[in-house]
Each structure stands twice: as structure tokens, then as C-alpha cells.
Amino acid sequence: MINAPGKPDFDQLAAIARELRIDVLCMLEKAGSGHPGGSLGMTDVFTTLWFGGWLRADGRHPDDPDRDRFVLSNGHICPILYAILARKNYFPKSDLDTLRKLGSPLQGHPDFHHTRGVDCCTGSLGNGASVALGMAIGARVQGKDFHVYFGSSDGEAQEGQLWEMATAAAHHKVDNLTGFLDWNGIQIDGYNKDVMDVRDLQAKFEAFGWHTQTVHGQDLKGIDAALRVAAAVKGQPQMILCRTVLGWPISFMMNKPHWHGVAPDRAQLEQALAELGVPPDEVAALAAH
Amino acid sequence: MSSTTVKPPPPPTPAAQKVATREAYGKALAELGKTRQDVVVLDADLSGSTRTNVFAKAFPERFFNIGVAEANMTGIAAGLSFTGLTVFCSSFAMFATGKAFEQVRQEVALPNANVKICATHAGVTVGEDGASHQMLEDLAIMRVLPNMRVIVPADGLETEQVIRAVANVRGPCYVRLSRLKTPMFLPADYQFEIGRAARLRDGNCVTLIGTGLTTYHALRAAEQLAAEGLQCRVLNMSCIKPLDTEAVRAAAAETAGIVTVEEHQRAGGLGGAVAEAVAESHPCPVVRLGMQDRFGESGDGDALLEHFGMTAPAIVKAARDLLART
Numbered sequence: 001m002i003n004a005p006g007k008p009d010f011d012q013l014a015a016i017a018r019e020l021r022i023d024v025l026c027m028l029e030k031a032g033s034g035h036p037g038g039s040l041g042m043t044d045v046f047t048t049l050w051f052g053g054w055l056r057a058d059g060r061h062p063d064d065p066d067r068d069r070f071v072l073s074n075g076h077i078c079p080i081l082y083a084i085l086a087r088k089n090y091f092p093k094s095d096l097d098t099l100r101k102l103g104s105p106l107q108g109h110p111d112f113h114h115t116r117g118v119d120c121c122t123g124s125l126g127n128g129a130s131v132a133l134g135m136a137i138g139a140r141v142q143g144k145d146f147h148v149y150f151g152s153s154d155g156e157a158q159e160g161q162l163w164e165m166a167t168a169a170a171h172h173k174v175d176n177l178t179g180f181l182d183w184n185g186i187q188i189d190g191y192n193k194d195v196m197d198v199r200d201l202q203a204k205f206e207a208f209g210w211h212t213q214t215v216h217g218q219d220l221k222g223i224d225a226a227l228r229v230a231a232a233v234k235g236q237p238q239m240i241l242c243r244t245v246l247g248w249p250i251s252f253m254m255n256k257p258h259w260h261g262v263a264p265d266r267a268q269l270e271q272a273l274a275e276l277g278v279p280p281d282e283v284a285a286l287a288a289h
Numbered sequence: 290m291s292s293t294t295v296k297p298p299p300p301p302t303p304a305a306q307k308v309a310t311r312e313a314y315g316k317a318l319a320e321l322g323k324t325r326q327d328v329v330v331l332d333a334d335l336s337g338s339t340r341t342n343v344f345a346k347a348f349p350e351r352f353f354n355i356g357v358a359e360a361n362m363t364g365i366a367a368g369l370s371f372t373g374l375t376v377f378c379s380s381f382a383m384f385a386t387g388k389a390f391e392q393v394r395q396e397v398a399l400p401n402a403n404v405k406i407c408a409t410h411a412g413v414t415v416g417e418d419g420a421s422h423q424m425l426e427d428l429a430i431m432r433v434l435p436n437m438r439v440i441v442p443a444d445g446l447e448t449e450q451v452i453r454a455v456a457n458v459r460g461p462c463y464v465r466l467s468r469l470k471t472p473m474f475l476p477a478d479y480q481f482e483i484g485r486a487a488r489l490r491d492g493n494c495v496t497l498i499g500t501g502l503t504t505y506h507a508l509r510a511a512e513q514l515a516a517e518g519l520q521c522r523v524l525n526m527s528c529i530k531p532l533d534t535e536a537v538r539a540a541a542a543e544t545a546g547i548v549t550v551e552e553h554q555r556a557g558g559l560g561g562a563v564a565e566a567v568a569e570s571h572p573c574p575v576v577r578l579g580m581q582d583r584f585g586e587s588g589d590g591d592a593l594l595e596h597f598g599m600t601a602p603a604i605v606k607a608a609r610d611l612l613a614r615t
Contacts, residue, residue, distance in 0.1 A: 065372070
């Protein structure tokens with residue numbers, strides 16, 4: 001159970017989310033590879049967490065032992081995490097231009113040896129959520145009150161280890177653990193229902209003993225409200241299942257499995273930036289940066 | 290690094306105390322828990338067999354049973370360590386390293402997590418449970434992981450020292466332990482040190498190198514060979530990684546050749562590590578005793594060691610054969 005922050009300014013959060021999406025698209029175009037779909041889809045959820053007063057972490061003190069932790073178990077959507085960390089001053093924003101390049105602090109998947117503000121090495125689906133659970137238990141053992149948040153996804157829910165984690169977290173009554181599961185229905189090979197139907201994920205987590213909620217993943221107010229409900233839960237881990245739209249809100253990316261793991265080219269980036277309302281003269285400058 | 294020379298142990302008597310290294314592990318862990326508040330222990334439903342239950346009884350608030358879920362346990366261990374704790378994580382060697390290999394690589398070795406994987410029931414001496422439970426590839430797959438230290442204590446005394454040593458060094462360690470009760474044969478003044486082999490017997494004929502419980506058999510073989518006038522050097526290579534390459538080089542340079550013996554596949558374990566070191570420093574004949582690219586089977590632990598050629602008769606024969614061709 002944690003003390004909820006005051007109501008955020010949702011207009012301001014929406015503006016931040018838009019700018020983070022611009023950063024995500026620009027860095028992926030420069031990198032030439034990476035995963036835009038989930039990064040864009042989960043932007044509103046993570047914007048609420050990081051800029052809505054929830055996650056207690058300070059870019060000036062990334063190793064503070066009492067900070068809240070954030071583990072991106074679906075590590076492939078790290079572009080959104082990097083955009084957030086840059087905005088939170090963990091590293092210069094210019095580092096975003098180096099994503100996935102040799103010598104860059106920004107690895108293709110999160111790696112805390114390289115990147116300030118990353119709490120874990122993730123990328124192999126299933127693993128990070130267990131690490132998050134370990135961190136949450138670590139707080140209990142040491143009598144600390146930090147909270148652990150983690151990102152997961154419907155694709156990751158095909159990994160058996162996620163359910164090992166779900167079983168153990170409920171058994172040990174770990175309540176300083178909140179997950180956000182990106183339930184966009186799409187994975188790299190196609191739609192979940194065609195590749196491997198994960199069925200009703202809320203009912204499954206409920207059956208495993210978690211406190212569960214399903215939210216519209218693009219609704220900032222709904223996400224904040226769900227965090228308020230989760231914050232009051234005692235004796236249970238909490239899962240917030242996020243019905244996001246892959247690629248939101250870029251017209252040619254939305255709900256297209258292709259955009260799970262393909263970077264936009266220059267023309268596609270320019271179109272996407274225009275759709276985000278970037279003025280024509282700034283589009284060229286951003287794309288060329 | 291160089292090998293330390295210790296007094297030759299006295300010949301074992303039939304009444305020599307026998308202790309399984311897993312037993313010594315349980316006691317050492319509980320002892321460690323008294324002075325180290327940062328030590329947390331995880332197990333995967335085998336705490337009675339791995340003997341972590343001794344710690345669990347003494348420090349229930351620092352013990353977590355994760356159930357039959359080794360992959361999850363390994364990730365949790367890493368997460369705990371990232372909050373500043375020293376984590377011991379136990380299961381059978383088959384599951385701790387085999388089932389959870391990917392998690393060990395991604396969440397323990399890659400992040401350089403302060404996690405000590407102490408796995409019991411390694412090798413054929415698991416005995417009656419048979420091939421599915423006889424881990425014979427763990428040294429190979431742990432040894433190739435960057436950041437990982439790999440240690441196989443030879444008896445109960447060394448196990449206690451190893452547990453203290455791994456608790457005092459930051460970063461990942463793999464400690465391989467046994468189910469079988471084996472003689473407490475190391476001398477009372479024995480001192481384990483990470484990265485150092487112990488020279489248990491001097492000689493310039495052939496070098497016999499054991500790791501874990503096979504070191505005892507190497508010593509017995511050396512006694513038999515000595516009776517024939519062949520003075521063999523015996524090294525206890527409890528630390529497979531980092532390997533005491535200086536001790537290996539010296540053995541290669543000063544004796545006719547090296548015989549290694551391990552209850553592990555001949556590929557990739559002690560024999561593999563020694564052969565690599567010899568090839569790079571001072572090439573000499575190396576005979577590797579171990580599992581001949583096959584799986585084990587059910588039986589009494591001591592009988593299986595004998596059956597698969599990891600005891601004194603096989604070591605004596607290997608040393609004689611090596612001498613005959615040099």
C-alpha cells in the first residue's frame with residue numbers, strides 16, 4: 001500500500017506523452033531497427049507512472065537504495081523507457097540518437113551496465129517479472145517501503161515463467177508489486193489469437209490470486225484511477241491489464257503486427273510526426289537531427 | 290596464482306567420518322546467517338534435500354520457498370541481490386543450472402548479480418534416482434559464463450570454507466555439492482582460496498587432479514602408485530573457474546603428464562579446463578577421466594563411481610598408461 005500522489009494535470013501529461021512519442025519515433029528511425037508498436041502503445045501508461053507523481057525515483061540519484069524500481073520485462077519496448085529517462089535527466093537527450101549503435105549507452109534491450117536509470121537487464125521474455133518480484137521481496141526483507149512496478153505483455157504471457165512469478169507473488173502476499181500488462185493482442189508473428197491464444201488474461205491473473213483491473217491503455221485518467229485503486233490494495237500483488245492499441249496513434253501503424261518490431265524509414269517518420277501535429281517546418285528539422 | 294602446498298593427509302581409516310557436502314552446506318549457511326543479516330536463501334521445494342532447511346528453521350524471515358519453479362527462483366534471486374542482499378539459491382544441480390540456464394545467464398551472470406547458486410545432487414553419485422537427476426554437464430555450462438566462478442568443494446571441511454568465501458566475494462558463484470556421504474579427508478589446517486589449487490601430495494611422476502569428491506580417489510590412486518615407486522603429484526582443483534593456471538602449468542612442466550578425474554562429462558569440465566590451460570602454457574599429455582559422452586543410470590553412488598571409472602583403479606591405470614606412452 002502506498003500514498004497516492006495528488007491529481008495530475010492530465011493536459012500536461014498528454015503533452016508529455018506526445019513529446020515522448022516523437023522521441024521514440026525519431027530514435028527508432030535513426031537506429032534503423034527496434035520496436036515502435038508497443039513503445040507507442042504503452043506511452044500513456046508509462047507517462048502516467050513516471051510523470052503523474054507515482055514512481056518515486058530521481059535522475060540525480062539513480063542508485064538511491066530507497067527508490068521505487070521499474071523493470072521493463074517486455075524489454076524490447078525500451079525506446080519509450082529511454083525517452084522517459086532522458087526527459088527525467090538520467091542522461092542527455094542527445095544520447096537517444098545513439099540507440100543500438102556500437103558504444104551507445106542505449107542498448108537494444110535494457111542493460112543496467114550501460115544505462116543510468118535502468119534497474120535490470122531484460123529482454124528475454126519472462127525473466128524480468130521474476131526479478132521485479134525479487135526486488136519487491138527485497139524491500140520486505142530490509143524493512144524498506146519502496147514499490148516495484150514492472151511492464152509485461154500478452155506475448156510474455158505465453159512464457160511459463162510469468163505464471164511461476166504470478167504464483168509466487170500471490171503466495172508470498174507481495175503487495176509492493178504492480179504490473180502493467182500490454183494487452184494489445186499482437187505479437188511479432190501476428191495476432192495472439194492466431195499465434196497462441198492467451199485468452200482472458202484478467203481472469204487468469206485473478207485466478208492466480210492477483211488484484212486485477214483492465215484499463216483502456218490510451219486513457220490517462222483511467223490509468224491514473226487504476227493506480228489509485230492498486231495503491232490501496234493490501235496483501236496482494238496488483239496487475240493492471242492495459243488494452244492498448246499497438247502503434248497508437250499513428251494511422252499506418254495502429255493494430256498492424258508488422259509494426260511490432262520494424263523501425264520507420266525517413267518518409268514514414270515524417271508522416272508520423274505530421275500526424276502527431278508537428279508543424280511542417282519542424283518535421284524536416286526533427287527528422288534530420 | 291600458484292598452488293598451495295599442504296601437509297599430506299593421514300591415510301583414512303575405515304572409521305573416517307563421512308559427510309555429504311550438502312550436509313556441510315546446510316550447516317555453514319545457518320552459521321553464516323548468524324553474522325550476516327544480508328544473507329537471504331531461496332529454494333525450489335527441495336530444502337530438505339539441499340539442507341537449506343537448516344537456515345530456514347533458524348531464519349524464517351530470510352528464507353523463501355519458491356516452489357517447483359527454478360527459472361522464477363533464479364530471477365527472484367537476482368532481484369533480491371539488486372536491493373543489496375547476498376542471495377544463496379539452491380536446488381539440485383540438474384534444475385539449478387539445467388532448467389534455469391537461461392535465467393542464470395541473463396539475470397545472474399550478465400548483470401553480475403550477487404547470487405550464489407549452490408546446487409546439490411550433482412554427478413552420478415546422486416545414485417538411485419538415475420540419469421534424469423544425475424547432472425553431468427553443469428561445470429561446462431557454468432564455466433563458459435562470463436562473471437561466473439565455479440567451485441566444487443572436496444569434502445565437508447572445504448565446503449564450510451567455500452561457503453564463507455563465496456559470501457565474502459561480490460558477484461555470481463556456482464558451488465557444486467553432492468548427495469553422497471564421503472570421507473572428511475582434508476587436513477584440519479586446510480585453507481581454501483578462490484582461484485588456488487591445493488597440492489595435497491608432492492611428486493614428479495604424473496599429476497593427478499581431482500575436483501570435488503574425486504580428489505579423494507585421486508589421493509588413493511597416488512598411494513597405490515607410490516607403493517609401486519611412482520610418486521605422483523595430487524592437486525585438489527576445487528576452483529574450476531578462475532582456474533589456477535600456474536598450478537596446471539607447473540604440473541605440465543614438472544611431471545610427465547596429467548590425469549584429471551571428475552564425475553562430469555569428459556568434455557567441458559575439469560578435464561576440459563585443464564587441457565585448455567595446458568595447451569596454452571606447456572603442452573603435455575592429458576588424460577581426462579569422467580563420463581564418456583553418455584548418461585548415467587540408477588545404482589548406489591559409490592558403485593556408480595567405480596562403474597564409470599572415476600575411482601582409484603581407473604586412475605592408477607590411466608597414470609600407468611600415460612607413463613607407458615611418454
